[in-house]
Amino acid sequence: MGDILFxxxxxxxxxxxxxxxxxxxxxxxxxxxxxxxxxxxxxxGELDILTKGDNNREDxxxxxxxxxxxxxxxQHHIMGRAVxxxxxxxxxxxxxxDMPILKVCFCCPICSDWFxxxxxxxxxxxxxxxxxxxxGLDK
Amino acid sequence: MHSFGQRxxxxxxxxxxxxxxxxxxxxxxxxxxxPSPTAEIxxxxxxxxxxxxxxxxxxxxxxxISADLQSLFTWNTxxxxxxxxxxxxxxxxxxxxxxxxxxxxxxxxxxxxWIHTSNKYRFIDQGSNLRGKEYNLTLHWHVMPKTGKxxxxxxxxxGYRLPEEYR
Numbered sequence: 691m692g693d694i695l696f697x698x699x700x701x702x703x704x705x706x707x708x709x710x711x712x713x714x715x716x717x718x719x720x721x722x723x724x725x726x727x728x729x730x731x732x733x734x735g736e737l738d739i740l741t742k743g744d745n746n747r748e749d750x751x752x753x754x755x756x757x758x759x760x761x762x763x764x765q766h767h768i769m770g771r772a773v774x775x776x777x778x779x780x781x782x783x784x785x786x787x788d789m790p791i792l793k794v795c796f797c798c799p800i801c802s803d804w805f806x807x808x809x810x811x812x813x814x815x816x817x818x819x820x821x822x823x824x825x826g827l828d829k
Numbered sequence: 830m831h832s833f834g835q836r837x838x839x840x841x842x843x844x845x846x847x848x849x850x851x852x853x854x855x856x857x858x859x860x861x862x863x864p865s866p867t868a869e870i871x872x873x874x875x876x877x878x879x880x881x882x883x884x885x886x887x888x889x890x891x892x893x894i895s896a897d898l899q900s901l902f903t904w905n906t907x908x909x910x911x912x913x914x915x916x917x918x919x920x921x922x923x924x925x926x927x928x929x930x931x932x933x934x935x936x937x938x939x940x941x942x943w944i945h946t947s948n949k950y951r952f953i954d955q956g957s958n959l960r961g962k963e964y965n966l967t968l969h970w971h972v973m974p975k976t977g978k979x980x981x982x983x984x985x986x987x988g989y990r991l992p993e994e995y996r
Contacts, residue, residue, distance in 0.1 A: 707912060726912075726931075728925070729925050731922060732922060774977050775977070775979070
């Protein structure tokens with residue numbers, strides 16, 4: 691938890707082993723699971739896809755993650771593939787979601803001003819950093 | 830001369846920039862690794878082979894899988910996800926990929942293994958096409974980094990064939 695996942699979507703057909711993000715109609719949270727089965731039609735190239743979380747014993751159909759009666763995902767259900775990841779960085783977002791009071795705090799004029807200031811200072815800070823490096827080389 | 834805020838800001842900026850650079854370098858260093866994995870896969874037995882009531886063929890088999898995936902691990906590797914898929918073609922489907930077994934390899938020490946197991950996940954066709962079917966067994970692996978880009982590759986073993994008759 692708290693990891694940031696980088697997603698990428700291309701039109702290449704989904705293949706077994708890929709980690710995909712999909713949404714089921716009526717469910718609020720997208721699911722990030724691995725593809726365990728693919729069946730590709732001869733004529734149309736349409737895909738039937740089955741997914742499963744690595745740590746789950748059952749696939750997502752048996753685990754009742756799909757809509758009732760839905761046996762497979764299709765390519766259009768897939769929002770993206772996971773291609774890389776940064777650990778722990780997402781904790782900031784999780785903290786904001788779990789403690790809404792912080793969102794209010796951040797939005798109040800003093801704090802938001804402070805945050806915008808920090809952003810501006812970050813940019814200035816990087817410029818200073820580069821400046822001092824170049825300055826050091828000149829001397 | 831410099832306020833506390835200015836100093837704190839300078840330190841935080843510097844730290845975040847360094848962290849971002851280190852993560853990128855860590856991820857980039859994985860490109861210098863040239864893996865040389867090996868695997869042998871044998872189907873030692875067909876336990877049973879039936880047509881289900883809904884008309885789909887299902888087969889249960891026992892596998893011997895031996896592999897050496899140690900060369901996949903770098904210092905930036907968190908774990909390796911490995912799975913074995915049966916791949917075949919039918920009149921209806923240009924490609925069928927069915928995962929039969931998988932495992933998570935948490936470290937280099939565990940990456941050289943031999944396993945004797947029946948299929949972890951069910952091998953069920955869309956239809957009744959499996960009698961006498963020729964298929965490939967492909968060992969796939971996905972390298973999960975501590976930070977950065979994920980790598981995936983596979984070894985394809987061909988020449989397997991399912992029994993002609995149900996049993």
